[in-house]
Amino acid sequence: MTDGPLTGLRVIDAATLAAGPLVATWLGEHGAEVIKIEQPDGGDPMRQWGAQRDGVGLMWKSLSRNKKCVTLNLREETGRDLLRDLARTADVVIVNLRPSTLTKWGLDHAGFAAVNPGLVMLHVTGYGAGGPKSDRPGFGTLGEAMSGFAHMTGEADGPPTLPAFMLADGVAALNATYAVMMALYHRDVHGADGQLIDVNLIEPLARLLEQPLLTYDQTGEIPARMGNRWDISAPRNTYRTSDGHWLAMSGSAPSIAMRALRAVGRPDLTSDPRFAEAQQRLKHAGEIDAVMAEWIAEHTLDEAMTVFEEAEVAAAPVYDAAQLLADPQLQARGTFPRIPDPDLGAMTVQGPVPRFSATPGGIDHLGAGIGAHNDEIYGELLGLSDDHRRELHENGVI
Numbered sequence: 248m249t250d251g252p253l254t255g256l257r258v259i260d261a262a263t264l265a266a267g268p269l270v271a272t273w274l275g276e277h278g279a280e281v282i283k284i285e286q287p288d289g290g291d292p293m294r295q296w297g298a299q300r301d302g303v304g305l306m307w308k309s310l311s312r313n314k315k316c317v318t319l320n321l322r323e324e325t326g327r328d329l330l331r332d333l334a335r336t337a338d339v340v341i342v343n344l345r346p347s348t349l350t351k352w353g354l355d356h357a358g359f360a361a362v363n364p365g366l367v368m369l370h371v372t373g374y375g376a377g378g379p380k381s382d383r384p385g386f387g388t389l390g391e392a393m394s395g396f397a398h399m400t401g402e403a404d405g406p407p408t409l410p411a412f413m414l415a416d417g418v419a420a421l422n423a424t425y426a427v428m429m430a431l432y433h434r435d436v437h438g439a440d441g442q443l444i445d446v447n448l449i450e451p452l453a454r455l456l457e458q459p460l461l462t463y464d465q466t467g468e469i470p471a472r473m474g475n476r477w478d479i480s481a482p483r484n485t486y487r488t489s490d491g492h493w494l495a496m497s498g499s500a501p502s503i504a505m506r507a508l509r510a511v512g513r514p515d516l517t518s519d520p521r522f523a524e525a526q527q528r529l530k531h532a533g534e535i536d537a538v539m540a541e542w543i544a545e546h547t548l549d550e551a552m553t554v555f556e557e558a559e560v561a562a563a564p565v566y567d568a569a570q571l572l573a574d575p576q577l578q579a580r581g582t583f584p585r586i587p588d589p590d591l592g593a594m595t596v597q598g599p600v601p602r603f604s605a606t607p608g609g610i611d612h613l614g615a616g617i618g619a620h621n622d623e624i625y626g627e628l629l630g631l632s633d634d635h636r637r638e639l640h641e642n643g644v645i
Contacts, residue, residue, distance in 0.1 A: 251278025252606045262343040265413045267371040269420035275313035276599040276608040283314040290617040309596045311614030318618040318645045325644045343371045345382045356443035366441040367430040375447035390415030390448030395456045402474045415448045422451040481532035482539045492548035493565035503561050510558035511542035588613045
């Protein structure tokens with residue numbers, strides 16, 4: 248097992264799909280023992296989510312790295328009792344059931360705290376506990392819509408645009424991961440009990456989209472979509488090259504914007520009042536965009552990037568997956584390790600982020616089969632006999 252800074256921490260991942268399980272994934276990469284709970288009849292829906300190869304869910308394989316997979320039917324009281332038994336041994340339990348279901352099943356924070364006062368419970372839902380929508384089913388798509396993200400994304404004359412990846416889940420999981428670590432610090436350093444952490448799929452992403460809210464609150468204006476432009480810097484856009492590729496550019500720092508103008512052969516504009524001062528440059532963003540687009544359209548991606556890199560302009564190619572894997576900087580850092588796997592032979596995945604100098608994260612294995620660790624967890628950890636485990640299996644509990 249990976250020997251990281253969280254070695255000795257036990258996490259029960261009783262959530263499904265993305266946000267909650269992502270938290271457990273990141274904790275597991277850095278040494279935590281993660282016990283993944285799945286329904287016996289089919290397992291976590293993530294197994295069937297997205298691209299498959301030979302019937303194996305690729306995202307499942309990555310998301311469930313380093314986890315010990317056990318089956319447990321939480322619809323049965325016997326199954327819920329087993330979850331409580333596991334929670335007695337754990338530091339963290341992660342769930343994403345509706346608040347009313349947690350209460351009905353006796354799996355709310357009060358119930359867990361009664362058997363393990365030091366337990367940190369993470370509850371991830373679509374809308375958060377409390378309020379008229381707290382019990383509605385929620386997914387990342389709804390969070391991306393309600394947070395304001397979709398409203399700000401897309402061309403000015405086009406529809407609101409949703410991301411083609413699990414953005415709201417990922418941002419919520421990042422917030423939840425550091426929240427778990429703060430709760431553990433509070434418990435272990437200050438001698439306190441565990442506590443409940445309530446994270447939903449709207450608020451974390453909305454926090455990153457705070458500027459439209461601030462603008463509306465103070466000016467009464469509702470910011471609109473601007474495509475790949477952004478009204479805080481210019482030039483800032485994606486530009487097509489002569490060989491059909493795209494590059495992105497940011498002029499957020501005034502010195503970078505001036506370098507970009509010189510790089511494309513327009514040093515005269517660096518002293519033009521319309522472009523030399525930041526706020527004036529924003530008012531004339533369309534004109535500066537046209538200058539950049541015209542020059543870049545006359546050059547190949549390699550030609551343009553050579554000029555921009557020599558001039559220290561903030562520009563980068565727009566990569567697809569193949570280009571991302573081929574990037575020499577990322578290859579040098581070993582960003583995408585190839586991990587052996589009994590089902591797929593091997594699979595290239597994203598390595599742990601962030602990196603620690605003394606206690607680096609690691610990947611011991613990719614997602615395991617349904618119930619692969621039942622004997623280890625129920626037999627060795629909880630001490631259930633072979634006959635008892637067989638009976639639980641026959642009754643559909645595990």
